[in-house]
Amino acid sequence: MDPDVLPQPCIIKGKMCRPRKKILIACLVLGAVPVSFMLYSLTFENGEAYNIYAAQPALSPDTFRLQEKVREMEDQNAALRKQLSQNQNQLLRLQMTLAAANDSGSSAKIKCVNAEPGIPKCEVIHVAIVCAGHNATRDVVTLIKSVLFYRRNPLHFHFLSDEVAEMILTKLFETWNVAEVQVSFYKAESVKPDIVWIPNRHYSGVFGLMKLTLPKTLPETMNKVIVLDTDVTFATDIAELWKIFRVLRGKQAIGLVENQSDWYLGKLWKNHRPWPALGRGFNTGVILLDLKMLREIGWMQMWRLIAEKELMTMLAVSLADQDIFNAVIKQHDYLVYRLPCQWNVQLSMNTQSEQCYSEASDLKIIHWNSPMKLKVKNKHVEFFRNMYLTFLEYDGNLLRRQLFGCSNGTSNQTQDVVMSDHYEDDDCYDFRSERELIHRTHLYYLDHREDSDSGGDSDVTLVLQLSMDRLQMLEMICKHWEGPMEVALYMSDAEAQQFLRYAMGSDTIMSRKNVGYHIVYREGQFYPVNYLRNVAMSQVRTPYMFLSDIDFLPMYGLYEYLKRAIPMADMARKKKALVVPAFETQRYRLQFPKSKTELLSMLDMGTLFTFRYHVWPKGHAPTNFAKWRTATTPYTVAWEQDFEPYVVVHKDIPKFDSRFLGFGWNKVSHTMELDAQRYEFVVLPNAFSIHMPHAPSFDIAKFRSSSLYRKCLKILKGEFQRDLSKKYGIQALKYLSVE
Template structure:
């Protein structure tokens, strides 16, 4: 599936983008007098799925899939036995009302034509065997920026949920504001049209192109009511032969001389071309693009929701349009919005990915793991492939001219969301955050962020959603995701429950120059402190921090439970230091550091609690990074309830045993990679 996010706000996400009608713009499948029995929309008609991701939901979905597959097999058997000499203009079965003209013709499906549309080969319609359920389908989706990239996730869920009905599709162009239903042989009628017909489109259902919406309303030229481009069926090889690229470009340049700009983006250009070349279009039945707004004739396209194939929420009001079925559509949309996307993964349908060597290697690796190993779940977690949505919200960044810019990197889950506003107030520079959330939590986060003036005022914060899967919190995977999206020369590797001192961003940028970070391998250490008070008068200077240390309202970080983690920072020396000073690596050292963007990533084998930062600092030391403590920098850990993973670490002996095993394996790997230089890691007294 190809998703193209462009800068135009065609945003349709639509509301159903999701479940219900695979916006694949194609027609039913009707051969002669054979009637296609409409398949039920989805199990949602009976009972909306929950978002818990539990076994019951998966079982229900599997039962649904098997039932539809069996129904499709029966349908294919009947089609293969149907007579081929049926009249070419028999009534199109299964549809009603004002659709009679659009349904007056029918044709046979053609898998070869669909392949030709995708690769530009011969597109003559020849009867071919029914395609296999695992045939690859290419879908192109046009979306508009960060908002539409979120919306397209729901659309894709809709496509995947109904993919068992998509066999024999080839190329379809969609907008994010459309929604899907079941598709069966959508090319069957289109491929029989005259050879000049290369576009399959539904007539526009509003009065926009009639030019009478308001005084001096002047739309682009269109044929009658014009055509809506929310759903487009293309015969690519024929378009190329017609020199489509030159055709639309010349038309657009000519019209822009008088129109100056488009009102409806590409739709205006399509209609201007069609106005001059009406032979290009095969008009699709309107139920393949039911356009919902307050001023359309969409309800004339159907009598019941079971007639619908594609829902297009093309009104700026989206879910608030006037339609007798709007509540039904809204509920379907909201269901898929928070639907657990992990349930829609490939394995559920038994369709292997073609030429997917990474997938094959992954399956081979997993099969080699010993399921009887007490640490099997830990080892398996390292190879889990998580769904990831980069830049969930709008992001803007302008590179600094002096190449000293620094991005704060952190990761979090839903229970740390309250820290975001505080961090944004303490750090004015760019931030890259990886959030570990379920589909439902991602929507909660969206509402939280959009309701926050602090977060919405910041465009230089990149939010990257990693969707939940597995038993453990993949802390180092999350860090790596956030690190990979850093687009500044340097990054400050922090944690979400730390507040950096005011002005740390500018201080680190000055330190880049002072310590020649561009030409040396240094890790600049920011000393870490903590408070046990939920309300703290945050120190505005080092002097204030030292005063609070003396009064007992602040402490060096983890001094009472894990002294070794930060002891090499040498807090006693830091109290009086006025210049940066170098410290040596020691066992279990895990400071918070600023490094260059090209520094090593974190080791994914460490999940949950324990040794995740220790291993990374060891890697830096093995690569001969110098650890330099900054004399006027600090950060403070804010109190919070214990995480679920630290609770498991403290209460579960097997958890601690497995962590120790993983640590020893990591040290052995270090020895093999770095040779004699890594001997100290094997002999160090690492009692973690």
């Protein structure tokens, strides 16, 4: 507007005013001269309003017609906005009606409002995975993390697995406790007869053929499922893939991405003869299966007849189930729906995967389908590797988040600490709350096999627990103890990968298959020492176990010695705890004694000492080291205050009390309960273990520096003693007087 039309500032009736809004209200034509006026709404400092008219320059006919057109369009837009508002109000009323209906109906109904048309927020997405063996359970966790990271829908995982994978994954999901995630298992043994007759040159073996049986194996009530290999990583919400089921038409029952290598073209080497395929063939690392349609067309019989015919000339499959899927599609191409290649970017050798994407936003699923995995050659392999490593080391505890507005009350919820009797104003609240934590646990992180030539009825397992700062002790203990071991490792996701690399680089560790390594993922501020012991104890398969610590080296030959001592002590019939005397050295390099005679000589020379004689003599004084020096037969000792020996016991003993975290009273409390159960403590005359020096742990440092830590430990001790007296009655009254 021309500033000369209305001078600034303005004064009307002697009062200061300011312009507020101008509205075009009229355009009068007086003869051939159009005259326009502008209405100004003015507001005075005292709040009074005053309207004035100001003359405007005359408009040309073209300009006048243009303004008329603009006003007409504005009227139309206003009408559309009004209609849209009415529609939104109707939709809101409908949603409220549906929600009310759900509230009044069965509690099992899912209550939700779709966040986006076409993607039902609360629809359960079904995912099937073939997973067998220890190594596969590690791989599948990375896949699951990537799915959980992006997902906004409830998930139901269906695992076709062997007994090992089922045991590991059952414990993992129970302790992970992710909201709106269900898990089902189907025994691999039950489907082996359907595929074991097929010769397979692929490294996956018989398990690489099991996807062929899914329409038969999965429940009849399931109509569709996404099938995934364990070596894929998601870069988007899995609901986007699930949505593609809606575009399948006719008898399209299998959604696949075209193979991105030249394998099925038969051009990789001279005389290369692949199985028949449609064009380049299809990769089966990511599959959409319309189970209902496949059952209707007789899928199991269809693929079997085609496989039998092709095997007469091909003799064996080279790429497991993928060869058979492609042979079927070659003859029945109406079955396949071609997925966009972004849903299976294949990083095998000699692929054309780079044609599938131009930007990172194009990526949907990365498939590490080469036996070389992360070592494949690709223009952007560093980007893909970093994406994979991000999920590999991602803290899985962060994936326990709830799905808003999408809970049916039946699936797992985010882990909540039960604190009905605890209050945040309690000085020891942190101690009491952390004892309730259920830590995410991955059993048998490395390959494990039980000894075929075990010690039978007198066999014994060494039970240990450790954190990352004690990892260097593992190799030495493996050299000192040849028997089975169960080891609980308290680590973060990233530290678990460091442990894996450390173990795979150690010939000593990798050569031992009778050691079970169980990752307990870090959560909270205290080291859950007794929780870890209980995890390791729960996996003991032998009748007896030796409860020790990671910083103690057993004497050479202790395993065989204990297997002889156990039957001699008649432990099968009597409640006995065999005490292994504990010693210590201050030297990081020690010529380890090969016998009791050598150990006594080192004691006399001051190279060795009885354990904690100078800072905590009460812990092992009842062992009676003076008597042990000359003993040739086992002898019984009485329980005393603060006694905490390292003992060999039957595996069916009470668990350690998980209220004791970090440093202090974790073993003392357990020994006290053994005494309450009237166990007899018997010292072995020719057994010993030696504590090796190391830097103080973080928890012992907190104990020494924090008066609150020591105060809470004292309170917990008193509570434990009272609980023990209630549990065991009159024979436990003596513990109430223990300071």
